[in-house]
Amino acid sequence: MGGTSFKHIGMPPDENGNQEKQRGxxxxxxxxxxxxxxxxxxxxxxxxxxxIDGMTIDGKLVADLLxxxxxxxx
Numbered sequence: 001m002g003g004t005s006f007k008h009i010g011m012p013p014d015e016n017g018n019q020e021k022q023r024g025x026x027x028x029x030x031x032x033x034x035x036x037x038x039x040x041x042x043x044x045x046x047x048x049x050x051x052i053d054g055m056t057i058d059g060k061l062v063a064d065l066l067x068x069x070x071x072x073x074x
Contacts, residue, residue: 010041 011020024044055062 010022013019052062057065
């Protein structure tokens, strides 16, 4: 699947542009390194037991964000 591009995944929008919620997806034991997610709805996404070295959200290293959160009583 390397180099594959997924675009416009989900239910088609209705006549008002609203998009119905689809059932969740599951990715188990996969390699998504060097991937990019742009303009994705990731609400209620769970990331468990994953390597996050170099992972960023809007340019911020997730490891740094988690460290700051934990240092401040998270």
